[in-house]
Each structure stands twice: as C-alpha cells, then as structure tokens.
Amino acid sequence: MRLDDLINHTGEWLKGTGPYAHIVTSSRVRLARNLSSFPFPNKCSKKELDEVLETIDKAVSQIDLLKDCANLHISDLDSVDRQFLVERHLMSHDHASNPEGKGLVLSKEEILSVMINEEDHFRIQVMQSGLNLTETWKIINALDDALSSKLGYAFYPEWGFLTACPTNTGTAMRGSVMLHLPALVMTKQINKVLTAISKLSFASRGFYGEGTQASGNFYQISNQVSLGHSEEDIIQNINGLIKQIIEQEEQARQALQLQNRPMLEDKICRSYGLLKHAHIISSQETIELLSMVRLGIDMGILSDVSHKTINQLFLMIQPAHLQKIEGKKLNAFERDTKRASLIRQKLGG
Amino acid sequence: MQCDICGKKKATVHLTEIVDQQMSEMHLCEECARQKSVQMEQQFGLADLLAGLADMGSKTGTTTNKEAAAAAKTAALTCAKCNLSYDDFRKFGRLGCGHCYISFKEQLDALLKKIHGSNHHLGKMIAKTKKTVALPKNKKDDLSTLRQDLQEAIHSEDFEKAALIRDKIRDLEKKDK
Numbered sequence: 001m002r003l004d005d006l007i008n009h010t011g012e013w014l015k016g017t018g019p020y021a022h023i024v025t026s027s028r029v030r031l032a033r034n035l036s037s038f039p040f041p042n043k044c045s046k047k048e049l050d051e052v053l054e055t056i057d058k059a060v061s062q063i064d065l066l067k068d069c070a071n072l073h074i075s076d077l078d079s080v081d082r083q084f085l086v087e088r089h090l091m092s093h094d095h096a097s098n099p100e101g102k103g104l105v106l107s108k109e110e111i112l113s114v115m116i117n118e119e120d121h122f123r124i125q126v127m128q129s130g131l132n133l134t135e136t137w138k139i140i141n142a143l144d145d146a147l148s149s150k151l152g153y154a155f156y157p158e159w160g161f162l163t164a165c166p167t168n169t170g171t172a173m174r175g176s177v178m179l180h181l182p183a184l185v186m187t188k189q190i191n192k193v194l195t196a197i198s199k200l201s202f203a204s205r206g207f208y209g210e211g212t213q214a215s216g217n218f219y220q221i222s223n224q225v226s227l228g229h230s231e232e233d234i235i236q237n238i239n240g241l242i243k244q245i246i247e248q249e250e251q252a253r254q255a256l257q258l259q260n261r262p263m264l265e266d267k268i269c270r271s272y273g274l275l276k277h278a279h280i281i282s283s284q285e286t287i288e289l290l291s292m293v294r295l296g297i298d299m300g301i302l303s304d305v306s307h308k309t310i311n312q313l314f315l316m317i318q319p320a321h322l323q324k325i326e327g328k329k330l331n332a333f334e335r336d337t338k339r340a341s342l343i344r345q346k347l348g349g
Numbered sequence: 350m351q352c353d354i355c356g357k358k359k360a361t362v363h364l365t366e367i368v369d370q371q372m373s374e375m376h377l378c379e380e381c382a383r384q385k386s387v388q389m390e391q392q393f394g395l396a397d398l399l400a401g402l403a404d405m406g407s408k409t410g411t412t413t414n415k416e417a418a419a420a421a422k423t424a425a426l427t428c429a430k431c432n433l434s435y436d437d438f439r440k441f442g443r444l445g446c447g448h449c450y451i452s453f454k455e456q457l458d459a460l461l462k463k464i465h466g467s468n469h470h471l472g473k474m475i476a477k478t479k480k481t482v483a484l485p486k487n488k489k490d491d492l493s494t495l496r497q498d499l500q501e502a503i504h505s506e507d508f509e510k511a512a513l514i515r516d517k518i519r520d521l522e523k524k525d526k
C-alpha cells in the first residue's frame with residue numbers, strides 16, 4: 001500500500017453511515033500498551049527505541065488481522081506526508097513532530113492504526129463510522145489478544161495495563177465519539193451540556209483536526225476514567241451519555257425548525273451557495289460553512305449533496321491534503337484558492 | 350479577534366477546555382494552538398493532581414519536622430530500574446518504566462485513586478499471567494511472601510519473574526530502613 005493511494009479514498013470511518021450518523025460522525029477506541037522488557041519511550045535510548053520498533057514490527061507481521069497493513073517508519077516520511085496522516089486522524093501531532101524511532105501501522109481502509117513509540121510503546125486505534133463503540137471494541141479487543149500472544153506486556157493484575165501516564169493506567173482504554181452539534185450551539189445550550197458531561201467524568205473538547213483547526217460545531221467526547229471499570233462498562237457508559245446528547249441535539253434541531261424555519265433555510269442555503277461559488281476561502285470559513293451544509297442535509301433542506309461528500313471535504317480541505325492533491329508545496333494564499341476550486345468541483349458549483 | 354496567547358496573530362482556532370467543571374473558551378492562532386494542544390494532552394489535569402497530592406499532609410496547619418522529612422524522602426525516591434526520581438515524575442507527569450509502579454507504589458496507589466476513583470483493575474487480563482507478578486498488598490507481611498515467591502520462581506527457573514520479585518524485595522527492604 002502506498003500513502004498516495006489514500007488520497008482518492010475516504011477512510012471507512014468517514015463514509016457517513018452507521019447508527020446516528022446524522023449526529024455522530026465517528027467512534028474510536030484506543031488501547032495503550034507497553035512491553036515489559038523495555039523502559040517507556042520517554043526513558044528509552046535511541047537504540048532501545050529502534051529495538052522496540054523492531055520487536056513490534058515483527059509481531060505485527062505475524063498477525064493475520066494485520067496482514068495487508070502498511071508499516072511506516074515516521075522518519076522516512078517528509079513533513080507533508082506526516083501532516084497528511086495527522087489530518088486523517090491516523091496519528092497524533094506529537095507522533096509526527098518527533099519522528100525518531102517512531103512507527104505507524106495502517107490498514108488499507110484506515111479502520112485501524114498502530115502508533116509505535118508514541119507516549120507508550122504502542123497505541124492501537126480502531127475507528128468506525130457512526131455510533132459504533134461496541135463493534136469497535138470487539139475489533140480492537142481481538143487485535144489486542146493477537147498482539148499479546150506475541151509480546152510480553154507490562155501488566156499487573158491489580159492495576160492492569162501499565163502506561164507512561166497514570167491517567168491511562170488500568171484498561172488503558174480511551175473510547176471517543178465525535179459529534180456534530182450545530183443546533184445545541186445555535187440555541188446556546190452547548191455550554192450547559194458540556195458542563196454536565198464534565199461532571200460525569202467525561203472529557204469533551206471543541207474539535208476539528210486535533211486542536212489545530214477550528215471546531216465547526218464538532219465535539220469529541222471520551223472517558224476520563226480507565227481504572228476500576230471493565231472495558232465493556234466504560235463503553236456502555238459512553239454510549240448512554242452519547243445517546244442523551246443526541247436526544248438533546250435532536251430536540252434543539254426541532255426547536256430551531258419550529259421557531260424560524262425561513263431563517264434556518266436562509267443560513268444553510270447561503271452557506272451552500274458560498275461554498276459552491278467562492279474562489280478564495282480559508283479553512284476556518286470552510287469548516288463553519290460545511291457544518292451548516294451538513295445540518296442542511298440532516299434537516300432535509302438540502303438534498304443534492306451527501307454526508308459522504310461533506311465528510312470527504314472536511315478532510316480534503318486541510319493544508320497537507322491540498323498539497324498532496326496538487327503534488328507540491330503551496331503557500332497560504334495558494335491553498336485558499338486551491339481549496340475553493342476543489343470545493344466548487346466537488347459540489348458542482 | 351487576536352490570539353489569547355501571543356496577542357499578535359489572528360485567532361483561527363477556538364478551543365473549549367473544561368477544568369474542574371469550569372468551562373473556558375480559548376481563541377488561538379494556529380501556531381499557539383499547536384503548542385497548546387501538545388501541552389494540554391500532557392497536562393490534562395495531571396499536574397494539578399500531582400501538586401495536590403504533594404501538598405497533602407503539609408497543608409494541614411504547621412508542618413512538623415517529621416512530615417517534612419517524609420515529604421523529602423518521597424521526593425528523593427528513585428526507581429531502581431530506570432532511575433526516574435519521584436520528583437521528576439511529579440514535574441513531568443510521566444513514569445519511566447513498568448517497574449516505577451512498584452518503586453512508587455505507595456504514592457501511585459493514592460494518585461490512581463484520586464484520578465480514577467479506584468485503584469483496582471477490573472478490565473481484561475492478559476493470557477500470559479506467568480509474566481506478571483502480584484503487587485505487594487501491604488508492607489509488613491509481604492517480605493516473607495515475596496521471599497517464598499522468589500524461591501518458587503527460582504525453583505521453576507522463571508528467572509524473569511525471579512528478577513522482578515528480587516527487585517521488589519530490595520525496594521521493600523529499602524523502605525523499611
């Protein structure tokens with residue numbers, strides 16, 4: 001598999017299907033694991049990092065579930081390729097910015113990825129479209145079982161999986177759900193909802209592009225507690241919370257509609273018009289407009305554009321994506337024009 | 350709108366952060382946001398927690414010499430395997446190796462409880478339990494159990510396990526002194 005092949009695809013997790021896809025874009029489960037025979041990456045010498053990478057690469061190559069995966073060493077990639085993988089949510093910013101001794105295993109459909117030598121020796125991530133944590137957990141659990149049969153994990157029965165940061169100790173699992181909540185934002189209820197979430201020990205953050213881009217009404221909700229509950233319980237808790245948020249968002253959408261449908265239609269159709277006809281556009285503006293268009297699809301106001309196209313655009317309008325599509329480095333102004341022409345082409349403007 | 354951090358560039362990134370149930374909004378330029386997101390991941394409440402724990406005991410009125418000595422002793426604790434000091438862990442929030450969990454057991458026990466509301470794993474276990482060693486349950490009667498375990502491990506030629514137990518015995522003996 002070549003990295004460039006990814007450009008023409010949208011990750012499986014962005015196909016815009018699955019339960020509650022009108023509000024939930026994707027579900028993700030991440031497990032952190034460390035080998036018992038090495039210090040954690042922050043205490044590894046360069047030589048030890050290479051040994052860890054080699055050990056994990058070898059285990060990965062022996063596992064059926066990971067047979068068709070690409071196995072990348074981050075130091076072999078140029079800066080645009082690294083940024084490209086970050087923009088696709090396949091690895092963290094931190095992983096990209098200190099490439100020494102780091103690796104990434106990546107499945108073709110971008111459902112799963114393994115970051116090697118990030119904060120922990122490795123972190124497995126599985127993503128699915130829609131609200132699908134249970135299924136996501138099943139996949140990642142099977143993969144973890146396969147890997148643990150090849151690798152000696154740092155693990156104590158009392159404390160579970162040992163991680164570099166004690167906030168991850170225990171299950172070392174983080175389940176995250178990305179939600180699009182424009183109506184809660186427009187009706188100014190979002191702060192109330194986020195405050196309630198934090199009281200229940202869940203983390204939420206305005207989200208798009210791992211904190212480096214504007215939010216566009218996207219919020220990522222994940223568990224903060226990883227010790228003292230089973231993985232299944234944690235997932236059930238997140239699911240319960242997410243369903244309540246979905247209900248609130250749906251009510252807010254109803255309220256918007258009843259209150260002033262013409263104003264809502266105007267806002268959505270103007271956003272669509274701008275995207276279809278602009279010639280210079282920033283990523284910030286694009287994300288805000290795409291958010292409105294997405295809401296327009298959900299509410300039956302726009303019918304000639306699909307979730308899939310919009311999801312794809314959210315990815316493709318990012319800087320490294322534009323540069324990979326164009327095949328060369330672009331400055332900010334060039335990106336703004338390229339972005340606009342790409343959107344016009346995709347939306348048939 | 351200007352960036353909240355550098356105050357120079359235009360803010361294009363809008364983050365919501367919730368700390369201690371207080372929500373705050375931040376408006377940042379792309380560059381500052383990138384730095385902030387790395388920091389945020391690292392700090393995410395942990396620095397506060399660690400500081401809070403470090404202060405426990407000394408906060409209640411006057412600090413006795415004994416308490417101060419105990420605090421100094423804790424700060425000077427060092428992991429026998431990776432050489433990380435407890436003081437450095439408190440500063441950077443990262444442990445250095447699996448053995449740190451044994452070296453700083455007492456401190457981590459309280460910390461984990463504070464972070465997670467529990468210090469007992471209820472999630473999945475790994476198949477190869479042979480590779481893992483039970484943590485000492487309480488300090489006093491553990492040495493004898495551990496020594497027994499050590500004999501058993503040596504007897505069954507499980508030297509990896511034996512080495513782990515040996516380290517733990519050393520740690521405990523050190524603490525008792």
Ligand SMILES: [Zn+2]
Pocket residue numbers: 352353354355356357358377378379380381382
């Ligand atoms: Zn700034």
Ligand SMILES: [Zn+2]
Pocket residue numbers: 428429430431432433444445446447448449450452
């Ligand atoms: Zn250590």
